Amino acid sequence: xxxxxxxxxxxxxxxxxxxxxxxxxxxxxxxxxxxxxxxxxxxxxxxxxxxxxxxxxxxxxxxxxxxxxxxxxxxxxxxxxxxxxxxxxxxxxxxxxxxxxxxxxxxxxxxxxxxxxxxxxxxxxxxxxxxxxxxxxxxxxxxxxxxxxxxxxxxxxxxxxxxxxxxxxxxxxxxxxxxxxxxxxxxxxxxxxxxxxxxxxxxxxxxxxxxxxxxxxxxxxxxxxxxxxxxxxxxxxxxxxxxxxxxxxxxxxxxxxxxxxxxxxxxxxxxxxxxxxxxxxxxxxxxxxxxxxxxxxxxxxxxxxxxxxxxxxxxxxxxxxxxxxxxxxxxxxxxxxxxxxxxxxxxxxxxxxxxxxxxxxxxxxxxxxxxxxxxxxxxxxxxxxxxxxxxxxxxxxxxxxxxxxxxxxxx
Numbered sequence: 413x414x415x416x417x418x419x420x421x422x423x424x425x426x427x428x429x430x431x432x433x434x435x436x437x438x439x440x441x442x443x444x445x446x447x448x449x450x451x452x453x454x455x456x457x458x459x460x461x462x463x464x465x466x467x468x469x470x471x472x473x474x475x476x477x478x479x480x481x482x483x484x485x486x487x488x489x490x491x492x493x494x495x496x497x498x499x500x501x502x503x504x505x506x507x508x509x510x511x512x513x514x515x516x517x518x519x520x521x522x523x524x525x526x527x528x529x530x531x532x533x534x535x536x537x538x539x540x541x542x543x544x545x546x547x548x549x550x551x552x553x554x555x556x557x558x559x560x561x562x563x564x565x566x567x568x569x570x571x572x573x574x575x576x577x578x579x580x581x582x583x584x585x586x587x588x589x590x591x592x593x594x595x596x597x598x599x600x601x602x603x604x605x606x607x608x609x610x611x612x613x614x615x616x617x618x619x620x621x622x623x624x625x626x627x628x629x630x631x632x633x634x635x636x637x638x639x640x641x642x643x644x645x646x647x648x649x650x651x652x653x654x655x656x657x658x659x660x661x662x663x664x665x666x667x668x669x670x671x672x673x674x675x676x677x678x679x680x681x682x683x684x685x686x687x688x689x690x691x692x693x694x695x696x697x698x699x700x701x702x703x704x705x706x707x708x709x710x711x712x713x714x715x716x717x718x719x720x721x722x723x724x725x726x727x728x729x730x731x732x733x734x735x736x737x738x739x740x741x742x743x744x745x746x747x748x749x750x751x752x753x754x755x756x757x758x759x760x761x762x763x764x765x766x767x768x769x770x771x772x773x774x775x776x777x778x779x780x781x782x783x784x785x786x787x788x789x790x791x792x793x794x795x796x797x798x799x800x801x802x803x804x805x806x807x808x809x810x811x812x813x814x815x816x817x818x819x820x821x822x823x
Contacts, residue, residue: 489751489754490751491749491750491751492684492750492751492752492753492754493680493683493684493688493750493752493753494684494750495748495749495750496748496750500685503681503684503685504685504686504689506681506685507674507681507682507685507686508686510682511670511673511674511682511686516608519608519609520599520608520609520612523599523602523609524595524598524599524609527598527599527601527602528598531598538594541590542587542590542591545583545586545587545590546587548583549580549583549584549587552580552583552584555576555580556577556580559573559576559577560636560641563641563642564641566788566792567792569785569788570785571781571782571785573642574638574642574778574781577637577638577642578638581628581631581632581637581638582628584631585624585627585628585630585631586624588623588627589620589621589623589624589627590620592616592617592619592620592623593616593617593620595613595616596613596614596615596616596617596620597613598613599612599613599616600613600614600617607677607678608677610676611673611674611676611677612673614672614673614675614676615668615669615670615671615672615673615676616669617672618668618669618671618672619665619668619669619672622664622665622668623665625767625770626657626660626661626664629657629770630654630657630658633650633651633653633654633657634654635647635650637650639777642777642781643777643780643781644781644784645712645777646712646715648710649710649711649712649715651710652708652710652711652712653711653712656701656704656705660697660698660701663693663694663697664694664697666690667690667691667693667694667697668690668694670686670687670690671687671690671691671694671756671759673687674686674687674690675687675756683752684752687752687756688747688752688755691743691744691747691752691755691756691759692744692747692748694759695740695741695743695744695747695759696740696744698740698762699737699740699741702736702737702740703737706733706737717729739758739762740762742758743755743758743759743762746758
């Protein structure tokens with residue numbers, strides 16, 4: 413290539429100029445070769461640096477995991493705050509002033525409006541989605557009335573009606589929790605400097621979950637709802653549980669909101685004072701509901717014990733009843749003694765356990781309903797076969813009666 417370039421210039425330039433240009437080109441090629449050599453060395457050095465960085469990053473992640481395990485094993489029994497003393501009312505008063513500050517709540521509203529303006533498309537889509545849910549909820553009311561009439565009749569009752577009512581209850585109970593969750597999403601996307609506003613978003617997120625679960629359970633327990641009509645729960649039990657949940661939600665919602673709001677604030681003073689008080693109030697309300705449920709005949713627990721008194725877990729009921737009633741007071745004792753993080757962790761475990769029990773009760777009731785419908789269907793078929801057997805000869809009637817089945821025969 414260089415030779416061709418030199419030949420093309422030979423016709424236009426003198427020999428002196430040609431030799432000068434050739435020297436310059438050779439120097440440039442040598443400089444290019446040295447530059448490529450330096451770049452190659454820098455590239456391999458960078459590869460070694462990145463390799464060392466990846467190794468160190470993996471070591472740091474391993475150390476973080478080990479440290480988390482260490483904290484989980486030992487921090488649970490380490491005091492995280494001061495025990496309740498004479499200075500606690502003063503700290504609580506300061507936290508209440510901080511929490512009820514009009515300036516902070518006004519700032520939160522302004523930040524929310526700013527986020528709404530930034531996310532106008534998302535807000536419009538969410539509004540349309542809410543309108544759609546509201547329209548579906550209105551349309552489902554007539555459909556639920558038709559299902560209620562069919563479930564009340566033996567010949568038209570089907571299991572899929574229960575799942576349809578479940579879906580309708582989910583849609584009906586989801587509107588307000590969805591609004592709270594969307595507001596929490598907008599507030600959580602704010603700058604980290606707006607600590608109080610982001611903490612409000614965290615509190616609303618937990619509030620939305622609790623609100624949805626309790627509203628869904630109340631939908632189940634309403635008159636001629638799933639609990640009474642589909643699961644055959646007694647009217648007294650459903651009304652008693654429904655009244656207790658209605659009363660309890662006025663304590664659960666504010667307590668959960670304050671607990672998780674203060675837990676997400678950088679300043680732990682508010683969590684140790686106002687958050688701790690909310691945790692104690694919630695645990696006291698929960699223990700009160702447990703005690704009333706075990707002592708009231710309308711709660712359904714006494715009837716369950718009488719019906720299943722031969723089972724071993726019913727025979728030791730005094731042990732697990734005492735344990736269930738004691739757990740909230742243990743958590744309160746942890747909070748009073750200064751082990752607030754431990755109490756908060758135990759409270760979360762209790763809430764998860766209650767939600768799992770709630771799901772287990774629904775699944776158990778669904779299985780019982782499925783078996784009841786299956787047994788009812790077999791009973792109707794058996795009745796038809798027995799009616800048909802009367803019109804047959806004796807030998808054919810015996811063969812037909814042998815085909816009669818029920819749940820115990822299949823088992």
